[in-house]
Amino acid sequence: MAVSLSYDLLLLLVISSLDWSSTPGSAFLTDHNRMTSSAPVEPHFTECMSRDLETFRCWWSPGTFHNLSSPEELRVFYLKRNSPSSEWKECPEYSHLNRECFFDANHTSIWIPYCLQLRGQNNITYFNEDDCFSVENIVRPDPPVSLNWTLLIVSPSGLSYDVMVSWEPPPSADVSTGWMRIEYEIQYRERNATTWEALETQPHTQQTIYGLQAGTEYEVHIRTKMKGFPKFGDFSDSIFVKVTEIPLRESAVLLTLVLTFGVAGILILIMLIVVSHQQRLMMILLPPVPAPKIKGIDSELLKKGKLEELDFILNGGGLGGLPTYISDYYQDEPWVEFIEVDEEDADCGEKEDQKSSDTQRLLGLPQRSVGCFSADSHPDDDSGRASCYDTDLSEQDTHLLAASLLPGQPEDEEAFLHPDEKAPASETNKSPLIQTESEGKPTWINTDLYAQVSNVMPSGGVVLSPGQQLRIQENTEKESQKKGTLGEDTSKLNKPQFQLLVVDPDGSGYTSEITARQISTPPSSLVPGEGYQTIYPQPMETKPAAPSEPNQSPYILPDSPQTRLFAPVADYTVVQELDTHQSLLLNLPTQQPPPPCLPQHPLKAPVAIGYVTPDLLGNLSS
Amino acid sequence: MKAASICPNDQTGCHLLPLANLFDRVIQHSARMHGISDDLHSEFELYFLPSKNQIGRVSRNCHTSTILTPNGKENAQRIAREELAEIILKLLVAWRDPLWHFHQSMSQHDEFTNFSSNKSLEMSDMVHELRKGVLKVVEKMQMLGIISNSVGDTGSPEALLTSDSAEWRFMKDYDLLYCFRRDSNKIQNYLKILKCRIVPKHGC
Numbered sequence: 001m002a003v004s005l006s007y008d009l010l011l012l013l014v015i016s017s018l019d020w021s022s023t024p025g026s027a028f029l030t031d032h033n034r035m036t037s038s039a040p041v042e043p044h045f046t047e048c049m050s051r052d053l054e055t056f057r058c059w060w061s062p063g064t065f066h067n068l069s070s071p072e073e074l075r076v077f078y079l080k081r082n083s084p085s086s087e088w089k090e091c092p093e094y095s096h097l098n099r100e101c102f103f104d105a106n107h108t109s110i111w112i113p114y115c116l117q118l119r120g121q122n123n124i125t126y127f128n129e130d131d132c133f134s135v136e137n138i139v140r141p142d143p144p145v146s147l148n149w150t151l152l153i154v155s156p157s158g159l160s161y162d163v164m165v166s167w168e169p170p171p172s173a174d175v176s177t178g179w180m181r182i183e184y185e186i187q188y189r190e191r192n193a194t195t196w197e198a199l200e201t202q203p204h205t206q207q208t209i210y211g212l213q214a215g216t217e218y219e220v221h222i223r224t225k226m227k228g229f230p231k232f233g234d235f236s237d238s239i240f241v242k243v244t245e246i247p248l249r250e251s252a253v254l255l256t257l258v259l260t261f262g263v264a265g266i267l268i269l270i271m272l273i274v275v276s277h278q279q280r281l282m283m284i285l286l287p288p289v290p291a292p293k294i295k296g297i298d299s300e301l302l303k304k305g306k307l308e309e310l311d312f313i314l315n316g317g318g319l320g321g322l323p324t325y326i327s328d329y330y331q332d333e334p335w336v337e338f339i340e341v342d343e344e345d346a347d348c349g350e351k352e353d354q355k356s357s358d359t360q361r362l363l364g365l366p367q368r369s370v371g372c373f374s375a376d377s378h379p380d381d382d383s384g385r386a387s388c389y390d391t392d393l394s395e396q397d398t399h400l401l402a403a404s405l406l407p408g409q410p411e412d413e414e415a416f417l418h419p420d421e422k423a424p425a426s427e428t429n430k431s432p433l434i435q436t437e438s439e440g441k442p443t444w445i446n447t448d449l450y451a452q453v454s455n456v457m458p459s460g461g462v463v464l465s466p467g468q469q470l471r472i473q474e475n476t477e478k479e480s481q482k483k484g485t486l487g488e489d490t491s492k493l494n495k496p497q498f499q500l501l502v503v504d505p506d507g508s509g510y511t512s513e514i515t516a517r518q519i520s521t522p523p524s525s526l527v528p529g530e531g532y533q534t535i536y537p538q539p540m541e542t543k544p545a546a547p548s549e550p551n552q553s554p555y556i557l558p559d560s561p562q563t564r565l566f567a568p569v570a571d572y573t574v575v576q577e578l579d580t581h582q583s584l585l586l587n588l589p590t591q592q593p594p595p596p597c598l599p600q601h602p603l604k605a606p607v608a609i610g611y612v613t614p615d616l617l618g619n620l621s622s
Numbered sequence: 623m624k625a626a627s628i629c630p631n632d633q634t635g636c637h638l639l640p641l642a643n644l645f646d647r648v649i650q651h652s653a654r655m656h657g658i659s660d661d662l663h664s665e666f667e668l669y670f671l672p673s674k675n676q677i678g679r680v681s682r683n684c685h686t687s688t689i690l691t692p693n694g695k696e697n698a699q700r701i702a703r704e705e706l707a708e709i710i711l712k713l714l715v716a717w718r719d720p721l722w723h724f725h726q727s728m729s730q731h732d733e734f735t736n737f738s739s740n741k742s743l744e745m746s747d748m749v750h751e752l753r754k755g756v757l758k759v760v761e762k763m764q765m766l767g768i769i770s771n772s773v774g775d776t777g778s779p780e781a782l783l784t785s786d787s788a789e790w791r792f793m794k795d796y797d798l799l800y801c802f803r804r805d806s807n808k809i810q811n812y813l814k815i816l817k818c819r820i821v822p823k824h825g826c
Contacts, residue, residue: 054695082693109693110811111804136807177826178814179695181653227653228660228807 043074043118043126050139051233052172053110053180053226057102058091060118063126076101079115081132088117110135141182141224142170143236144205149220151243152208159214161243166206167222167236181227187235188220203227209241217242638821641762645817648755652813655748656806662741663799684801686716691808698815704769706819707760710812713805714753721746724798745802752809768820 041063050056062074076091078101091101101116113134117127144167152162165186169175173182183203187196199207212218218241225232274281455463689712692698698706725742763769818826 082687105694105696110695111691111808112693134804136804174695176824177695177818178649179811181810228656230664 043120044128045116045118045131048114048116048131048133048138050108050135051142051170052174053136053139054105054174055103055108056135056138057100058116059098059100061099073121075119077117077119078103079117080109080112081115082109082112108135136226137229138231139180139226139229140231140233141180141226142172143224143234144168144170144184144222145236147220147222147236147239149239149241154214154243158245160211161214163209163212163241163243164206165209165220165222165239165241169205170224170233173224182224183227184222184224185232186220186222188218188241191217191219191240201225212241212243214243215245638766641759641766642817642821644755644759644762645813645821648752648759649810649813649817651748651752651755652806652810655745655752656803656810658741658745658748659799659803659806662738662745663796663803665738666796666799684797684804685720686713686801686805689713689716692812695811695815698812699819703763703816703819704772706812706816707756707763707769708772710756710809710816711753711760713809714749714756717749717802717805718746718753720798721749721802724795727795756813763820 043060043063045058045060048056048058058076060074060076076094077088078091079088080086092104092107093102094100095102111134113132115127115132117125117131119125146168147165148167149163149165152164154161167184169182173180175182181203183201184205184207185201186199186207186209188199188209189196199209209218209220219238220241221235221238223232223235451464453462453464457463689709691709691713692701692706721742725739725746728742729739760769764771
């Protein structure tokens, strides 16, 4: 008997050595191997399990080894190896329906190895050493209960969401006292998927599942295990989690509307800014090309060639209108000289001696207080006087012949100065001048009494261009030829008593015979560098000893378009004063060449070289 | 004897609060210790395939088998709190030297990874720390008058000599680990029961 038992034991040992299990108490995992093996299977325990670490149960199967008539033939015996003198005891509670042996709390000892065996009839023992275990190692806790889920948050896009799953610990496990420390493992999957997604085991009774897709239904279940022990319990019942997709249409439409309106608003703002600052923007983006521009003259008129209009504008629609006009525009044009003709004297001039009146008018004879000329009215007492005195100036009328000079149109322009005082014989001399003047505008060029004034010096002198003088000389020569009777006059003419400052701004170097005669001024009197000749008027007695020196001059200056037209005037005069009619009162020098003298009238404002503006005239006259 | 009450109002729950915290820390420590022992044991099972019938051999060879320990929850709840505390301390004392020697033998073997070596050292240290912690808890309990002063220091050399035989020297490493794993689970459970009995809580 003992030998058979030992033999059986040896046989069992050999069998068990063939398919050993690694962990004690886990011998039940080798059931599959036994089943699949070709050898007949003996009765064995399939599984022993504890749910709460206080009780446990074992299940067995009869196997195919023997034909057992009834399941009750097999009996379970167990052994607790807590003392050397332990013995096999029978299962305290059978459940033959389930082939289960249940050990209650009284029969359960933790941390003590149990060994189980099956005994059949005739005391055949089926014992496997691997079926020894400790209860704490076979614990498989129950699954949790009361699973439910709550929506934590939905992503802004509405496509994914997070869910918090919470549950209760299994009621069978004594978690409150801490006797069992349970960990939970959540697994979830999509409704129709095959594989489960497992989260990390953790001991808390709630857990968050992140990143679930909206509109998809998910299945979630949980299983438990003892902390520190390997075996998991069964899965709980599944719960289903689903979040319907938030309809994005409304929010999307709203968003697109807001975006479009915002963009449109911004665009409108930009347009408004551009339009309001159009000028500035245009200046920044497309700076205007600087073009030559003549102030006061519309370039359009020039282009169109409306010279008459232009002439009208320049010459002024009426007296008084132009000076201001011109003074504004010709502020810095040095070659512009404004000489105004006082038309009020026309009546007087036409009365008797038109010539003389005209001459007087032109030459600025002093007896023009009423506006009429009288040859005798001019004071003789100024012949020996110095050039600068005011009283005579105030009594005299002066006229300003307003003219503006345009390049290229010199023939249309007239510029001449009325000398304020002249020699007594000047009036007769001037008569042909006037005569020629009355003939028309262009004829005055023929006389030598007229010169184109190109500039007014601050000293009071008037700058004339000499080109005119030549013509004047020619004309006077013609005149003299024509009117032989007036030889005296012509001679007198040739000796104009008008004192004009012959200035040649452009410098042609021409001097007429007249001027040559009258030139007694040494070259030193000429102001070098200014480009003009200052010729001091000579007394009438000067003999025309010096030959005409049309081309001799201390300064030979380059030609200019202006100078070919005008001859230099022999005399010069200093602007003494301006009378009420805004005409220049020139100082007629006497025998001696008067030195250029600044008018001693209170010149409050500095006189511009080019001309005297009306306001300045006002200052001067005041 | 009655300890001086810390709380002014002498509420039952008030002076137990620091004790409950102490218990929690100690229990946490013991749980960690058990986790480490479980890891080491699993690692040993991977490298050193155990021979058959480990249960039988182990049950014979665990040196702490001589210590009578309650084998169930009910038994643990039934025995006196002082006794339970004393058992815990005995267990901790019994494992102090074997674990130290185990660590020494582990570090000498080249085939062990650093991971195992660190864990054995950690395990050895934790036993020390846990013992000190439990002693502190016992002191506090005695101060509060919860338990009597019969719980003595079981770490005395005399106690060691009587309880601790040199059986552990003959144990193999794997058996030692298995035994320690079981005993650390015992300690953990006992501490939990003790806390539940001393510090009343919902469900205890």
